[in-house]
Amino acid sequence: MTDLELLASFRATGEAGPVINDWKAAEEALSTAFPPAFKSFLEAFGGAKFDDFLRVYRAGAENEYADLVANTVTARHTMEVTRDTIRELLAERGVKPSQLICWGGTDNADMCFLIPHEDPEQWAVLTIIGRGREYDLYEGPVESYLLRILRGDIVSEVFPDDFPDEEPGYERNPWI
Template sequence: MTAFDDLTRLIPPPSQPLWANGDWNTVETALAVELPSDFKQLIESYGAYYFSEFLTPLAPFGGRDLLVGPAKRMLDQERGFRDGNPEKCPYPFYPEPGGLLPWAGTDNGDRVCWLTEGQPDGWTVVCWNPRGWYYDTHPVSAVEFLVGWLSGDISTSVFPDAAEFAADTDDNEGERD
């Protein structure tokens, strides 16, 4: 049994996921990094799904540039703060080696990132609140984090538990417009 199997039991994928299909080679070339296989499976099955009406994976396909463009701009956006407050920034930012690379976002503006150290399928999840500058690290994959957060087995100090939000009950509730 895989984490992805656990996810599909918790929340069945939508019949027509939003922004789920595209060319991964183009995405990885644009980012200059290989992405974890579980994330690719997540996007291909769920697309830009709205988990617990709060957290959305950053699908790189479709109508909006949720992954590549924002990832490429992150270092520029955060560099000024980091330069003035290095003690509040314990991690480098993508595209720096081993930098944080967002793979999901929340309605509160929090980011769920990978710490891009080692092989992609072994990357650690880091939840980050860029307004309050605090981080919470979880040594699991993206899908493992999502399953743990949805089931209540993983909590983060960065944003509320999934149980605090309305549960997804059918294929349409989790799709974004």
Template sequence: MHRLPELLVLCPPPTAVDRSHRATVAEGVELPSSHRQMLAVYGAGCFDEFLWIYGEGVEREALSIEENTRAARSILSRGLPESLAEHLSGLDITPDQLVQWGGTDNGDLLLWIPTGPVDEWPTLVLEAGRLRFSIVSLESPSMIFELLTKSLKIPIFPPDFPSTNPQFSPDPYR
């Protein structure tokens, strides 16, 4: 179920949104339509000063799907936990096909597993250090909504996330 309307109520977007990401299509990087819709109203940035979402063609490399995906693929090519490598192999997916659409302040990665229709790609949440992982079968706005309402808990995320009043910022640390 597409939860973007509920996310907008829970965590209103900024009044001024950098929509420059819409002008560029990353070569070899496809985005689910729900993520594009979320970027159209929020832009790239951070939920609750912890959970970052990336966009394509953004000016700041730290918020770029293209740059974060390149970096993640490079890191993941050095090795994965055996159980994750087996899972991806069973889907006929290699680490160099994963697309990083988000991350956390702790260095955890949120990566789409590009299997099946683009709008149904599951998300791999990979702990910094690549020790533990979770796979979530929700599109990105729904996943964020469920994380912010505590309907979804990811064991590797800190217990104080989310806060009681989550907010979105285009870049809280800039």
């Protein structure tokens, strides 16, 4: 099974059905081309909330707090003006905060990003604590990072000790 399939096998509640993402509008607004693996991830989990804590955004969500583009624009600005350490980390990779893609966030204001790379297979995941200097950097796709966090294979520097639950799951909300 792929990591995406393993992630989808977790206990799920909520409305099943296709997750509609407006890829064309999102890519134009954010001046990027999303990797195929990321599109597959959002087509499966856009709008979902893991363990009632971590929301995955959707490209074209009606709710601005769950919209990939709106959250990315806001988060990019935050990274440019308040996070020196993150700017330095990105500069080492040849990336600017204005290139980050904010794919999710938590109830604690933690932000989950994709760091672009010219090779679509080499995009990385960066998760930044809402208040503080801690971050996680994962060299791989979103679904692999999230799966490893939920299984406890990775202990996050960002997420609280009570995330994930002992039996992690997610609530589907494809129309948020």
